[in-house]
Amino acid sequence: MSSELQALIGKNWKKPPFIQRPWLRWAFILGFVVYLIAAFLTIDVNWSRVYEGLERGKQFVLAFTSPDFTSRSGDIWEGMLESIIMTVAASVVGIGISIPIALGAARNVAPLPVYLICRGIIAVSRALQEIIVAILLVAIFGFGPLAGFLTLSFATIGFLSKLLAEDIESMDKVQAEAIRASGARWTQWINYGVQPQVMPRLIGLSMYRIDINFRESAILGLVGAGGIGATLNTAFDRYEYDTAAAILIMIIVIVMALEYLSGVIRARVQ
């Protein structure tokens, strides 16, 4: 029996803590607990109001069993169509613009000045939320789907360019080098050396973004930027839960269909 063992036998064993320094560990735990208490204390919940609301909540849940597609079918249909139109148009334009920006934002493809400009565009687009952009665009361009279309296109650029640029930056250098070695010019190099490598990812991301764009298009109506959101808002305001349930079910079904479709397409391109 070695002396190290001798020293350990009969001693307690404890799992080494995640944070080694005790004071830091306790500071974290204490800080977190204090924060939680403070946070809970500052939320004033009107419990009697919540209790009253439970009845309405029940009605809403029950509304899902008997959604009302018919009494406002005109509004629902128009709103849905507008949402879909905005989604399609914004996805096409957004993806179209994202590709050159993604190329520009990949350090291994673009020169430094271009890289900085493109990264700047991406940062701005990502930092501003859809709904805030929509508010500003509605103020500038007036109510209607144009503002929604521009919002979604703008948001698509930030999302898609960033992820695509990351994919381009992590591509296999050897393949690209081989094309360059054949004496290809820059455009040919992109077409043969880069595009085949990032294409599956581009398609997957695009499908995902179409999905997100549709979901977002459902809320743009709240600020007057077109789509189903306005109808939904009205339904909630009038406590027409059965109509609201019908709209929500349609949104869920369309999102599920898009996810299924994107699964099929992604499986085919890979």
Next chain:
Amino acid sequence: MLRLEKLVKTYKTGDQALKAVDLEIPEGQVLALIGPSGAGKSTLIRCINRLVEPTSGNVYLAGTELTGLSSGALRKERRRMGMIFQEYALVERLTVMENVLSGRLGYVGFWRSFTRRYPQSDVDEAFRLLDRVGLLAMADKRADELSGGQRQRVGICRALIQNPALLLVDEPTASLDPKTSRQIMRLVCELCQERGLAAIINIHDVALAQMFVQRVIGLRFGAVEFDGPPEALTPDVLTTIYGEEDWEATIAKVEDEEEIEVAE
């Protein structure tokens, strides 16, 4: 001590992995299970502790029939069968000590194990075992920081702390270099001898098997083709197990290596 009777395993795909295997292992015997890939070695081992549910047939461990047990009773019996895995199968994000102590899970309640408050005797035994395999200093390292050979030693400790009567060893050396492979095999066999454990070692390196075990079983297409001492493994026998190949070299090499080792 362990008896298999007409053990059959047919997978859902229709592949018959085991065809009515009969086998009896006395107390303290270390046995090597050899055979080509897909012969059913892994399935046989897993059918004993029912990680794979056998289709029909019986397994008796010291008189208890394992095949008909309820899940609670099966868990009790599993404590008596330590298992060592091919790719170590340590929980990589836990520390070495936690991995070793996880061998006691069948003995302690959920809450105790969840808060890592094991009985002192378990902790002491874990330290003793780690010392025995030379990893005492590593006790608080995370398992994914260790090398392959070290990880397999931890795997051995985890199996032994169960205080088993039988070791089920699945390809212990498959992902190790030749030298470490030998060390691990030697360690397993020594520990079995020290503690009087029976063991089934499923191994594809025939030479290594011959070097350490008392009995060899050859499996081919889910049936026992050979059962005898390692010396009886002639080229003809190997041909019936593995198929046509020049086996002289394999066997001759073993003897050479052993001579070298003796010379060292």
Next chain:
Amino acid sequence: MPVSERNGTKVWQRRTGRESLFHWVLWLIGVAVFAYCWQQISNATTWFFVWDAPRIAGDIWTRATPPKWEYITQLGKPIWDTLNIATLGTIISLVLAVPVAFLAARNTTPSRFIIRPLALLIIVSTRSINSLIWALLLIAIIGPGVFAGVVAIAIRSVGFCAKLLYEAIEEIDETQVEAITATGASRWQVMAYGIVPQIMPAFAGIAVFRWDINIRESTVLGLVGAGGIGLQLSASLNVLAWPQVALILLVILAAVVISEWVSAKVRGAII
């Protein structure tokens, strides 16, 4: 075969005649759909306003600058509320997402044909509906305020977190689970020792990732009355107090940048 005979010489083409026809038809349909969509958008737009847009934008800009800096003193509480909505919402959603994820993962679900589809339904329905819509709904049910915001964020995040988490559970190394099972561990012990340590990094990553997103989302929840800094934004917009709007937007921008920085730091520390 993409090689055809033309005037006696072999010509290589990338696609066969039928394939290229198919591609052309697809492109044609795509362009037609886009043209239709554009036409619809264009019909619903008052182009007079659009041509006037640069002037209006310039007008808004001159009115919004400089931001009304002293207004910041009134933003302390809204910022605190926003942070709470995001953080508490994330914590609640994680608590709910863990069981849903275990029920939804193929390798841990107790029943593949009843419970798993149910769990997947919870995931897809909470995920497909934006938190603003959840907030609208909750305001109609439990009244406006921070609480509605917390619940809205929590519900919206359940599906998101559970989806990522169940994918992580399905990707675990099964041999580690097998090894724990072989020691005679009970079902719960197998979960605690074999599965949980493996998904811990994914869990932490998801939590921080979602928290970052929730900070963004909670800044705008106030637009529909669910508390946080969005309330001030919506109030300022209603009275066209552009200098205040400018300041609030700057604060939101700062919050987004800081939360992204924090989440990147924490994720870096975990991995």
